[in-house]
Amino acid sequence: MVSSLSSLNPYPSYRKNNDIVFCTEEGTEYEIYFAEGEGYFEQEPFAEFVKIFGFRVLTNPFSRIYNPRIAETVVYHLLEFFEDNRAIVLYTCDQSDGREAKRKKLFEKWYKIYATSEFVRWDFSFEGTLFLSILLKSDNPYLDAIKEALPKAGEPYK
């Protein structure tokens, strides 16, 4: 992720109830959400800081216009989330329409554009279609415990 929020040009966002929503000039509406994930790594010291991240288009789902502000808005909210350096964000690619591999590639592309050495990402895949990414700050105080809790198959993505 880029190191500062001010270097991004996100769309204005608003909170509905449990989610964050923004709309592009073309009228396409997107939703970002974070959910608690403390139950996923029960008994691990970092369990309470595990969160689930999701992002999807709400309207006009077939829009294919390339628009970097969409990525910048998503990255902006992720960066906000990482103001607490203990946060651990888990993300799986939606499998509902068979396009999970494309979503994985898009997420990788955004990471390459916006990530700095402040962040660490591990990628895992299961059965060829279930993709899981784990994103955290490199100064996360639980970094060693998190590494120890994960299988070695997931090497840091640089």
Add this chain to the structure above:
Amino acid sequence: MSEQEKYQRLKEIALRISKDKKIIHEKGVEQAAKEHGIKFIVPQSISKLSQE
């Protein structure tokens, strides 16, 4: 915990997240919270942005 156990745990976590995500995308966050007990969080800093 062995490497195999770590792998299996992570796979189960990925499956649970994927299942929850399916519910969220099919029903929306509000219904997912009400009907399935999924706890959502919105960072406090969202209030820094414009409210509509």
